[in-house]
Amino acid sequence: MSQTAATSPAPTVAQMAQALMACPSVTPATGAVFDCLEGQLAPLGFEVIRFLAGEAPDGPVENMLAIRRGPEGSRHFAFAGHLDVVPPGEGWTSAPFAPEVRGELLYGRGAVDMKGSIAAMAAAAREIPVEAGTLSFVITGDEEGPARFGTLALIERMRELGAIPDLCLVGEPTSVNRLGDTVKIGRRGSINVFLDVEGVQGHVAYPHLADNPITRLVAMLAELKAMPLDDGTDWFQASNLEVTDLTVGNPAHNVIPAKASARISIRFNDRHTGAGLAERVAEVAARHGGTARPLISGEAFLTPPGAFSDMVSGAIAAETGVTAELSTSGGTSDARFLKDLSPVIEFGLCNATMHKLDEAVAVADLEALARIYRRIAEAALAG
Structure with missing residues (x-):
């Protein structure tokens, strides 16, 4: 050396x-x-x-x-x-x-x-x-x-x-x-849930012949946003649910679309599990004729x-x-x-x-x- x-x-x-x-x-x-x-x-x-x-x-x-x-x-x-x-x-x-x-x-x-x-x-x-x-x-x-x-x-x-x-x-x-x-x-834990509502496409002047998925999706999101989670714990702030995306992709002003989608994100404390929250969201989605696909990032x-x-x-x-x-x-x-x-x-x-x-x-x-x-x-x- x-x-x-x-x-x-x-x-x-x-x-x-x-x-x-x-x-x-x-x-x-x-x-x-x-x-x-x-x-x-x-x-x-x-x-x-x-x-x-x-x-x-x-x-x-x-x-x-x-x-x-x-x-x-x-x-x-x-x-x-x-x-x-x-x-x-x-x-x-x-x-x-x-x-x-x-x-x-x-x-x-x-x-x-x-x-x-x-x-x-x-x-x-x-x-x-x-x-x-x-x-x-x-x-x-x-x-x-x-x-x-x-x-x-x-x-x-x-x-x-x-x-x-x-x-x-x-x-x-x-x-x-x-x-x-x-x-x-x-x-805190993190879960994203992808929400879909299928409808029936139709002319806006004939709504009785269609099924607008946006109406049901909006009602679903309102119920989810109002869903009680918790008030926090000694070491964690309160869990929160946020709507992070809304997608319809409808270029026509006179057409009721056939599908509407959204995404929510929940940051949650140790009073919850990702699986438990996914189940609660799925129940709400089902009541509005929708489906929910969860992606749990961490507990x-x-x-x-x-x-x-x-x-x-x-x-x-x-x-x-x-x-x-x-x-x-x-x-x-x-x-x-x-x-x-x-x-x-x-x-x-x-x-x-x-x-x-x-x-x-x-x-x-x-x-x-x-x-x-x-x-x-x-x-x-x-x-």
Whole structure:
């Protein structure tokens, strides 16, 4: 080894994030971005397992399970996240996949959602000795998309290998106004239902010879919108049902159409299940002569406040002085799948610029996040 290589300093967490961000990885992600992360983890002693899952149009998706085993019988802590990003769109100040630091901020697609967090995880792992316990990285290339072949496939592989963590932390950007102010200990469930009403086409001047499906669909939607759900719980806001699409596709002003369709979306708390809500919607649809086709994206879950959330909150307070709010707000994440393996909590960077033009993260936040992640992992491994 040359003297230069022997004394070369380890890359900073910002440099590690830049390397990941420089790899275009719009959903579904494969290839170079996984090469980059493997290059960061393998030298730390991680066994890296990569595999493709699924077929077009929602695949193939690349997934990575990286494990560094500690002493036999030691605890197992998992970092989880995704390397895929949403399309950057037009209008960036600088190229979205040519990350650069301007002032105190690192700009580029994936800065906060969530390549910055994954870089902080890798930087944290670099500082945790093997003797502390087993560490793993559960990384998918399909979180921003349909999520059919990502974390679900990783969970199956982990079960096959018997690599079930005691605790899992997902690095989604949960912070709102400053790093550490919000930690997610649960998420609402999500279901979309596609509604169809068949009618009889006819002339508007002869309505007795037709059957207008729009009339019945509107009545159906009104009943669904008025359907009581709940008033919320101690940890969840009230469930809500929203109409998200109405489709008739009738170009003629003097024709009663033969079919009308709609879509509703329900975000629900842990007082419901997706199947239970699907049944209730189907009953309403049937009363109006319609049909309902449900698509359940995830069930509601809660990791009750306790030792794990105390570890996370304590690490945040130690590094930032911030008192974290425990929350279940927001949309869904892959934590909805990982909760079937172990208790799971989400914590990461400030989310103000996620999915936006000129997505950016404060370099100081990246550095602080790596220290927080190290504290969390060490506390989790210590039990």
